[in-house]
Amino acid sequence: QKEVEQDPGPLSVPEGAIVSLNCTYSNSAFQYFMWYRQYSRKGPELLMYTYSSGNKEDGRFTAQVDKSSKYISLFIRDSQPSDSATYLCAMMGRGSTLGRLYFGRGTQLTVWP
Amino acid sequence: KAGVTQTPRYLIKTRGQQVTLSCSPISGHRSVSWYQQTPGQGLQFLFEYFSETQRNKGNFPGRFSGRQFSNSRSEMNVSTLELGDSALYLCASSFTPPTSDQETQYFGPGTRLLVL
DSSP, rough: OOSEEEEEOOEEETTTEEEEEEEEETTTTTTTEEEEEEEETSSEEEEEEEEESSEEEETTTEEEEEETTTTEEESSSSSGGGGOOOEEEEEEOOOOGOOEEEEEOOOOEEEEO | OOOEEEOOEEEETTTTTOOEEEEOOTTTTOOOEEEETTTTTTTEEEEEEEEEEEEEEEEOOTTTEEEEOSSOEEEEEEEEEOGGOOEEEEEEOOOOOOOOOOOOEEEEEOOOEEEE
């Protein structure tokens, strides 16, 4: 079992839809949770960062972390065609694993006009 | 502030050759991590350096090595290239040691390596 599981999709939604992306993980030592967006043939771009449990909102994006369930989510409101990309969840622990990100496989999202 | 830069952006090599990739972190960042991204395996961690010391290493063979210089710039080297080494190699930098919420990693554009 991989330490981070993410449904690869693909996910196709109409413009204006609410998108929900999710990841589960097995390592209870993870403390830092991130979402990256990656456009084709580009490097991952940091979208959201959350430390420990809770919610974080930034514009149309909301990240949620539920450590008790080992489950994280990213919601995109009023989705736009420019949101079409691959979304990667990533996590990191502390101590000996600091500096090492564990990634999900990524979910490919297409938002059509 | 300039982002993470990686050179070269594209590279074509043949089996058996070696290659060196370079990464310059964001100014002030002292941690540099390297990842390999392939369609089949996704993003996999290679190693991480902080203050010229390797702190973490992933499950890659010894053909993959790296180093970090005193100015935090980093290089990774792959010797005896194999076809399966074809991938996007990504470098990420971050602040460390940890200071509250400043521990996120920022990625460069990557070096796309094709091994023929």
